[in-house]
Amino acid sequence: MLAEFVRSASSSEQFPADGLPEIAFLGRSNVGKSSLINALVGNRGLAFTSSTPGRTQALNFYRIENKRYFVDLPGYGYARVPRAAMEDWAKLIEHYLQERKTLGLSFLILDARRGWMDKDLDLKSWLEAHGHPYLVVASKIDKLNQSEQSQSMKAIRRHAEPLPFSAVTGRGVREIWQAISKTHHI
Ligand SMILES: Nc1nc2c(ncn2[C@@H]2O[C@H](COP(=O)(O)OP(=O)(O)OP(=O)(O)O)[C@@H](O)[C@H]2O)c(=O)[nH]1
Numbered sequence: 397m398l399a400e401f402v403r404s405a406s407s408s409e410q411f412p413a414d415g416l417p418e419i420a421f422l423g424r425s426n427v428g429k430s431s432l433i434n435a436l437v438g439n440r441g442l443a444f445t446s447s448t449p450g451r452t453q454a455l456n457f458y459r460i461e462n463k464r465y466f467v468d469l470p471g472y473g474y475a476r477v478p479r480a481a482m483e484d485w486a487k488l489i490e491h492y493l494q495e496r497k498t499l500g501l502s503f504l505i506l507d508a509r510r511g512w513m514d515k516d517l518d519l520k521s522w523l524e525a526h527g528h529p530y531l532v533v534a535s536k537i538d539k540l541n542q543s544e545q546s547q548s549m550k551a552i553r554r555h556a557e558p559l560p561f562s563a564v565t566g567r568g569v570r571e572i573w574q575a576i577s578k579t580h581h582i
């Protein structure tokens with residue numbers, strides 16, 4: 397699959413202007429947003445991943461098959477980031493979500509081991525209030541045994557139907573692409 401890093405943007409003037417539809421990858425810091433992008437395009441080295449939370453600090457735009465962008469957003473909820481920096485991020489993300497006309501779909505990514513945290517539920521409410529279509533992904537599913545997986549899925553289902561995913565085993569990649577292709581405006 398043709399997937400190219402286009403640019404890293406820390407303000408809206410730097411967002412691509414060619415009008416291709418976009419899919420945003422949202423979630424807490426370290427939840428696996430960049431790993432999900434890499435798994436979907438089949439290139440482990442495309443989006444920068446790290447075991448140090450908070451590494452993605454700008455919006456990274458990847459052009460996929462010259463057809464759409466995947467937008468890797470900075471993660472939220474990492475406690476060790478200074479408050480001022482956190483507020484800058486929140487502003488940048490909110491500005492992107494609110495103003496971006498080409499945004500067609502968002503993935504809200506949860507760590508399957510933790511399920512919904514307050515900030516995830518806030519974001520979910522925000523997306524709904526603003527009429528933004530989104531899909532929920534439960535990532536790192538490989539870290540749970542079978543019975544933990546059922547428990548986790550059940551808990552997440554209280555708020556939305558999750559797509560289980562693992563960047564390690566590749567579970568969920570096909571289903572997530574199917575979900576993308578069913579979203580007609582992207
Ligand atoms: N076992 C397992 N580890 C994963 C999975 N997805 C991501 N990881 C690991 O979790 C860590 C964080 O992954 P990233 O993809 O960098 O997470 P991120 O959400 O982009 O993080 P930030 O950009 O810092 O917000 C890395 O060490 C990954 O290797 C998964 O499905 N299974």
Ligand SMILES: [Mg+2]
Pocket residue numbers: 429430431444445446451452468
């Ligand atoms: Mg990242």
